[in-house]
Structures are given as structure tokens and as C-alpha cells.
Amino acid sequence: MSRPLGLSALGLATPIGTGTGAVADALFVGTRDGLRPRSGFVPGRAVHVGSVDTPLPPVPAGLETYDCRNNRLLLLALEQIRDAVETAAARHGRHRIAVIIGTSTSGMAEAEAGFAAMRLNGAWTGPFHYDQLATGGPGEFAARALDLPGPAYTVATACSSSGKVFASARG
Secondary structure: OOOOOOOOOOOOEEOOEEOHHHHHHHHHOOOOOOEEEEEEEEOOEEEEEEOOOOOOOOOOOOOHHHOOHHHHHHHHHHHHHHHHHHHHHHHHOHHHOOEEEEOOOOOHHHHHHHHHHHHHHOOOOOOOOHHHOOOOHHHHHHHHHOOOOOOEEEEOEOEOHHHHHHHHHHO
16 A cells, blocks of 8 residues: 655746746636747747746755756746755754656757867867756755755656656655
8 A cells, every 4th residue: 555645845946937926827717827928939920839927046055067048947946945855854854865856858858059169169168067957956955055965866857747746755
């Protein structure tokens, strides 16, 4: 028999809103659809894509090699659960909290710019670092941002990764 897995906190940064209240309003009241026209994806035309428009926090000092949009979105969600994490750390110990993140992208825009610069100039230029696109990066980044020394890893299986982290957490 499977055991239930509970959530004690939830941080959200989505195209329809940031935080549980804004997302619930958008879902149940229908205040936003989350799609915006953007160019640059299909030559010669704009397409509708989901995009988080909330200003993103900066990456903390000491974690600059992880600086990418994906991790700044992650920070936005982490700030919403920070109090719950601190409560759990006080109760169980920081080393007993695992960080398991699901992702399908990790710093892809920064990686594309870095690789294009390398191909064009023969050298890495700008703020590109491999930690920005490493598939394991978000879990490690979140653990370091929250000062959690316990187990940390990332499940990166495209669209199914977010669901698979719950099975991994239960195991």
C-alpha cells in the first residue's frame, strides 16, 4: 500500500501568477490566461508563449556561477517557502532536509548565448558558466540558496520531471 505524501508549503512562479493566491485566482476566477505574443522563436512571426512577468530576484552572493533565468525563477518560488523550510530545519535539523527538483530546462538561454559566443569568437565570453545549464544545477543551487547540506538532486526528464520528483521524494 502506498503512503500519502504531503506538502507543507508550495512556492509558485507561473505565467498566470506568482504565489498560491494569484495562481488560485487565475485558475478559479479566470483573471489571466498567461500567454503572451513573443517574437524570436519562429522566424518572421510572433507566437503565444507562457512567460513569467514578475521581476526576478538576484542570485545571492557566492552563487553567481548559477545565475540564469531558471534559477532566478526558482528563487522566486523558494522565497515563498523559506519560512516553512526554516521551521522544518529547526524541528528536524538542516542536514535532514532533502532538496529534489524537477526541471526540463536549466539555463538554456544562457547556454545558447555562451555557445554562440564560443563558436563566433573561439572563446567563452560574458557571464556564461557550465553551472547555469547543468541538469543537476537547480537542486544544488536550491540547497545552497537555502543553506541545506542534506541530499540534493535534480530530476530532468522533460515534461514528466515535476511529477517524478514526488515519487523520488517518497522513496
